[in-house]
Each structure stands twice: as C-alpha cells, then as structure tokens.
Amino acid sequence: MEEWIVFRVLSLVFTWPVLTAMVVGILLGILVGALPGLTATMGVALLIPLTIGMDPAPAILMLMAIYGAAIYGGSIPAILLHTPGTPAAAATALDGYPLALQGKAASTLCVVTLTSTIGGLISGFALLLLAPPLSVWALKFGPPEYFLLACFGLTALASLASGSMLKGLIAGAFGLLLGSVGVDIMTGFARYHFGLVVLIGGLPLIPVLIGLFALSEVLMISETAHDKKPSSLFVKGWGILSALSDIIKDKMNVLRSSIIGIIVGVLPGTGADIASWIAYGEARRFSKHPERFGKGAIGGVIASEVANNAATAATMVPALTLGIPGGAAAAVILGALLIQGLRPGRELFTVHAEMTYTVMVGFIFAKIFMGIIGLLIVPHMAHITRVPRGIVAPLVVALCVVGSFAIAYQMYDVWIMLIFGLLGYLMRKFGFPPAATVLGLILGPIAELGLRQSLVLGEGALLAYFFGRPISVVLMALIIISLLLPLIRRKRIGQSSEPGIGAIIE
C-alpha cells in the first residue's frame, strides 16, 4: 500500500502539466523575487487568477514553486546591488554585498543557489514527513512565546552593531519606535500617524526596507561615482566545487539555520524574513570569527539563505493541516487551495491525499530543478558588478522608485522610500547600522502583540503565567544565555574585538 502510493505520486509528479507548472513557477519566482517591491507573497497572489482553471496539484505546486523561488531570487539583487528583492533577503545583503564588492559576486551567487536549494529541500522533507507533529507543536506557541521569540531575535542586534554597540542599540530602538506606528491592536488607538491615512495601518515595511538598504547604498556609491572604475572588482570564474566546499566547511551553520528556518516557518505569524535574521544572529554568535560578519563573511550569507528557504515549505505545514498559514505567502496559497474547492485539514490527507502528496513530493523536485536552473543562469548575473557605478546608481534608483510604487500603485510608498533612503544614508554616515532598524521594525510589532495579549491573559498572575509554560522558560533561558555569552567570552579571552552587550555595561 505504502509503496503503491509512492509510485502513484511519482507518476503524478512526472506529468507534463505538473512539470511545466513547476518550471514556470520557478522562473517567474526568481524574476519576481529579484525585482524589489514585488515580494514572494505578491508574486503568488498575482498568479492566483491563472491557477483558477488548472487542476489542483499543478496549481498549488506552481504557487509553492513561485514562493520558494522568489525567496531565493530575492538574494540576487541583495548581493549584487545591496537591494533585497524580498524582505527575507535583507540579512543576506549584510555579507553578500561586501563579498560582491570584493569581487566574489559569482561565487557568492553560486553559494546562495546551493544553500537555497539545501534549505528548500530540508524544508520540503519536513513538510512531507513531519507535517502533523510539527503543526501540533507549533500551536503550543502562545502569546508569551511569541513575545519571547521576538526578544530572542532582538538579541541579534548585538551582531549587527559592527562599530559601536551603543549606536547599534539606538538604531534598533529607533526600529522599535517605527514599529509602533499605526493602530494599537488592543485599543484601536491610532499612534504616530500625523493625520496621514497611510500610517494608520503601520509603516509599510517594503518601502522602508528599499529606502534603508538600496537607496542609501546608491547615495553611498554616488560619492565615488565620478571615477569611472567598475563598481567592484570582478574575479572571473566560479566553481560549484569551491562553493560546495565552503558550505561543507560550515555544515553546522547549515544544520542550525535549517532548524531555525523550519521552527520559525512552522509558527503561524512568523516567516522567512524573521527566520533569516535569527539564523544570521546565531551564525555570528557561534562563529569563530564573529568580527568578520558584516564585512563579507560567507557564513552570514549561508545562514540567511538556508534559513529563509527552510521556512518556505515549513510555512505550509500548519496551513495544510489546520488552515492556519505560517506566513503571508502561505496565507495566499491557502486562498488558492480554497478556490480549488479544497479545505485544509484532515481531508487533504485522506480524501485528497493523492493531490496533497503530489504537491509535497513535487515541491522537493521543484527545489532540485530550482538549483539546476539557478546554477545555469544566476552566477552569470555577477557581470552586473562590472558595470561602472555611474550607470548602476541611476538604474538602482529607478528600480527603487518603480518597486515602491508597484506595491500598491501609490505615491505614498515612494515618498516613504525616499525619506528612508536619505535617513539610511545619514545613519550610515554616522555609524548607525540601518539593518538594526529593520530588525526592530520587523520584530517590534510581533513582540508587542505577544506582550499585550499575555498581559490580558496573565491578568493578576503574570509571573506565574510566564514561568508556568515550558517553552516560555526555555526561551527566557536562551535570551539570558545569548546576552551573557559575549560577557563570559570576554572575561575568558581577556581582550576581544567582539562588541558585545558588555561593551555598554563597562
């Protein structure tokens, strides 16, 4: 019986409609992901009308292939232009771009292609083999756990402050402040909206991200645009073998980042972007050379890309089993499932088991195809780094404006992008890391929601509420360890260049 279903599913995957849907999804996904402003979620949503007339298996598989490939595609401009194509690629830019500046664009893209594939494959297997237990486990995360998880993510701020710890914390706190803009979830009170309707729902993340990362970088490189040198060195040649050896050397990082990606992906309400930040922070914490992070450490790129891709299929775990999407893109795919007349839940694994397993097995093959297609195309894009800065800079500006406008066809987003572009430029000039602000903006609202809900639920006995929950206690311990670790290390080694929290306390 078991073997029968394996053969049956494989024969369903290897049919023309399914294979075509996969390849189309991969190509479109890479494209959508690589264009800033068009996120993975939007790419999936835009394609939904196309899937209405299709059979369920190829339809859902195409959408999942787009999602996975877009998360991968987002890293291409992040590395080449310091312009994250999707929010999930922001952490990739931190080390990917410096690597490109050192002339290693092609080999970094090769590493990214392989790590994205590995992360995606691990995620695909987790979905196929562990969906029911993982979804039960994910539900154990309640408001206190989300609050603490966000706090744990915020401890990564220490990894982003490359110069002064204090400036890193200020930039992070600024991000938290930005995250508080908009309607208060518990009372409906509108905060810091200055009478602007756009701000009532909170600051839109993508224009802020494009401004802080991409536009500010354009302003930075414009300072030296008059010399007609190409924007960076270009080292010819890239080898799959050398990329593979980079990855194998960092296998613990790959393993850790996949686990982080799957855990964060499975949780409803957090997705690939948060996974990549947490994995990046942990990679730095465990690294033997944390001082290299932010200046071109391949480990940072590996962590971010493994984790955000590992989150992709994982976000579908609670979506398929319970109808609770693990992230925004999964929510859209869930919508497509409903359009197909398929309700998430048990029936997907009983009545429609054939379709469900075809999708899950298909996703694994889609990841393999994505890796092959990626290796054939993407490293060649490194040639972009040979274009002189004077030409690249205006092109990126155009991309920033179009990307911000495309989110909702409104000028507000373009203005927000421009303001944050200027702000990001000034921040970098004065040594404040914009990445810390982005981290605060992403995690702030999640921490707030968790804390505010906990305060209502733990009414009268808050400490007992937090300490009576095992996962919550583990997370608290993790936070304390991660804050104290740099201090302890400092004591042991005596002198360290690592800027830890201790730098402030002293």
Next chain:
Amino acid sequence: MKQKILLIPLVLLIALSLVAVGCPVPVDPVEPVPDPYPTRPITLIVSFAAGGGTDIGARLLVPHVEALLGQPITVINVTGGGGWVGWTRLATAAPDGYTIGYLNTPAIQVGYLNPELANPHNLESFSAIVNHVFDIGIIAVRADSPFMTMEELIDYAVQHPRKLSFTTTGAMGDDHLRLLAIEAAVPGAEFKAVHGRGAADSIALVLGGHTDILAINVGEVVGLARDGEVRVLAVSDLERSPFLPDVPTLYELGFGPIVNYSARGIGAPAGVPRHILEKLAEAFKRGMMHPEHVAAMEKVGLALKPILLDEYYQFLKDEEIMIKKLLGW
C-alpha cells in the same frame, strides 16, 4: 452620419459636467442617446492585500462581470490604514463609474466613526452599488472544552466574570462587536478580550489552548468544525446558516436580535450618475448569480447576498447605527 456619432460624447460630456458641478440633470422624458458606458476599462479597488478574502472573492467574481459589461475590470490592491487608504482613494476618485471598489463592513464604518482618526469621509462619500458576500459571525470553543452549549458558556461567564478569554480578529472588528453585543445582552457576563490580527491568529490561539472562545465567521470555521477541531455554539443571525444547519442562532437562544457579520460589496464615489450605478449593479448581480460563481463561493463556505443600490446603502447605514451604539460614539 459621422457628425451624429460625435454628438454622443458631446452630450455625455455635458451631462457629466453638469452632474459634477452639482446641478440637477435636466430630465429628458425620451432618452434619445443610449449611454455607451462603459467604453474603457474599469478599475476595482480592493482595500486589502492580494490573496486575502476580499481579494479572492473579487478575482473570482470579476471575470463574470467583465463578460457582461464588455470591458476589462482591473483589480488593484490599495492596502493600509485598516482599509482606509483604498477607501480614501475610492472616495476621492472621479465619479464617472470607471473607479469602483469593495466596501468592507464594519471596517469602513469604524474607520470614519472613530473620533481618534478624524476621518474627513463618511458613508455619504460613497455610492452603494451591490453587496456581494455576507459572512455571519460564530461563537465556538475547542472540541475538548467543557462547554457544550452557548447557555453553559454564558452561565459560567456570569458566575466568573473576566475568567474566560474571548479571541477576536481585531479591536473594533465584527468579532469584537459581537462580544460587545453579547455583553450588552447579558448583564453580568464579562470576558477578557484578546485581540489579534486576523482569523488565522485567533484560530491558532484557540486550537493551542491559549484562549477559550473563538469568534470568527462561518466561512472561516466550516472546515475546522467538519474536522472536529472546534465546536460551534452559536451563529449571530436571525436564521441558521445553511453551512452550519445544526448550530442555533443567538436569536433563538434568547439573546435578542443580535445580527453580526462581516459583509463586503461594491461601491463607487458619491455622485456617480444613477444609470451607471444601475448598470453596474445589474452586471455585478448577474455575475454573482453565474452558476460557476455560485459553485465557487459555496465551496469556500461564503454566502452570497446581493442587496442592490438604495437598499444596500440603507444596509450600510443600519450597520453604522449599530456600531455607534455598541462603541458609544
């Protein structure tokens, strides 16, 4: 002959400018020129993200309406501000029938009634065309909850005020309004309101055992109820939902006429000529009744409820009155 054809846009232009300056349109008993509307593509604003409930409903409906109007309808998602970025765009668009949009109840009324937001618009900023979806609210608990009926739940809430947590999909959303309506109907019953960011959040909280009561809509609970994950105790309507025929209404349980739902339909800026509104209402209504659309919505568990023009406006107005009462504005 050519001259005559040119007359049509001329007459139309004059008529439209007259409407625009607020003059009464001279009533011509015999309409000599049939209105060619629509002659170019129509933009449909969805105030929520692509792939959400409103967006999916819109994209499922639009093809059938396009076929009837003979012009393409472009769906654009203008998000933010709890929907009001899109609705502001709709309210301020040219009232020519070429910009229409989804109006979501109760978010739209809450957005202009909330004194905090000082919203310059209100219901009069819009023309009502036709309601599309009518999704009734429900009250449910996790399958292993000790509460088997609504009465047991309420009795407990009266005896133990602020003991049970009531999960809503957002402060001042329809599920929060339902909580307020129940508390108003049963003196002494008090719940801890836990607000989230949407149905997915609420479901995760209740299934995880973090909160006690799930308040979402029929379309969102049908699958969970069928899988036996939750027990639906009541629906907030005067009659039972065809999707949940065994679940009693709050009305039949003696809570009074509590009707609580999330609804969405098509509107336009105020001042769109009546005949264009009628043409759109007719096309959208026929599109909704298309067997393919009916089947698609049934699969999703969403009830179609076309309410036309003035009646739809009144429907939106009634909701406004109810919200004002419940939130004390």
